[in-house]
Amino acid sequence: MLERYDATLAAHPALAGRLAPLRAAVAAHVTALDPDQPRRTPSATPSATGAPAAAGAPKASGTPQASGAPAEAVPAKPEEAVTALAEAERDLAETRTVALAEAPGELARLLASVAACGAVHHHLLTSTPGAAQ
Template sequence: LLARYDRVLAAHPSLTARLAPLRAAVAAHVAALGPGGASPPPGTATPSAAPSAPGTPEPPARAGSTAGPATDPVPADPGVAVAELAVAARRTADAHAAALLTAPPEYARLLASVAAAGAAHAYLLTSEGTRS
């Protein structure tokens, strides 16, 4: 998701004011959930460790593999690019919420917060979220 934000911002600098705060929050979530953050005990399933969870980061590409979400081209239309970000944010939030079922209590609280923030981001990225 973070890489997707970076690619959209690089392709559509006019979206910086709208997307930069959301991207910063996603970067903070990555830091909190990743190595050095509030990582779960070894052997505990996490959203990034569940390869079937939609919206989770893709593993590094292997030789001969096809392009995945991390390398998909950014749509030329900024509205479509933002809509795709909304879908990715929703999938990521859903993956974090699903991981709550097997997470230890402290990590589950962090996952719940990140999932809620991701759901809010998905809403803010839709046309509904842009209405005043």
């Protein structure tokens, strides 16, 4: 997911104000789920493509992992790129929610938290910024 945000920001820098806070949360999730993984900063060179929807998931047994499916290119239109991120957030939140059934206690609590955050990201990405609710 972090790679998807980086690729989207590289392709559409004008979206930085909207996406930067969400990307920061995803980076924190990566660190929480895999504290041994080196930290990536927004200044890291992003790939030209996004990661599979399950990327950034924990590696513990019974938890979601990258499917090995080919990465998707960032859509050319900014609004389509945001939609693609929203769908990836929703899919990853659903994957993490399903993984709760097999996860041990502390990991299950963490997965529940990051799944809920992913659902909020989906909502924020599909809502109109600045619109009254």
